[in-house]
Amino acid sequence: MPAATAPCFTPETKLGDIVAARPALARVFERLGLDYCCGGQRTLAAACATKQLDPPTVAAMLEAAAAATEAGPAEVDAAGLTLTQLADHIEQTHHTYLKAELPRLVEMAGRVAGKHAWRDARLPEVQAGVMALAEEMLSHMQKEEKILFPLVRQIDAGTRGGFHCGSIANPIRQMEAEHESAGRVTARLRELTDGFTPTPESCNTHRALLAGLAEFESDLHRHVHKENNILFPRTLARAG
């Protein structure tokens, strides 16, 4: 982790490295629509080019946000945890949240589509997307909790002697592909709901659904960032 008083972001710094060092800066990327989780290996310059943003301006925004959050970051310092602590943290925060939240989102999406599809023809696709996401994410988390994370903990404890790195690289690649898929469905939900924005006619359930989806998206980005940019590469480095 860099010295707290002197963050330095150049156009060549990777998005994932920025958020690994300064988790609170994820909010800047969220605001600008820059993907720092599945797209975490891109440099600031490359990511800015996709949105016609000026890299020095974005770097200045990051510096300002870093200075503003100096007093106390709200997000855990994932890069400072051991592999076992990070796997535990992901399960206890992001997985626990998703297991409670996904059934609620599915139920609300069904109710909203049933009542208001006559007014907004995109709502059945929103419902289908939420259902697909819930199914994918629940099975994805089960694979992590039952297969991948136990291996991560064994590698961390050094009890997995003679472990061949290829045998963990495959499940990790599979998890990364599933993250991409969840990210694509979530991006489509954002499009279908005009950025999770209610209209004046939206009922309370519709508003609660949109707020829930916006929170889901933000949590997914932080969750995938911790796995793709910290947990997985460090596990591969230890196994190799």
Ligand SMILES: [Fe+2]
């Ligand atoms: Fe996960």
Ligand SMILES: [Fe+2]
């Ligand atoms: Fe995952």
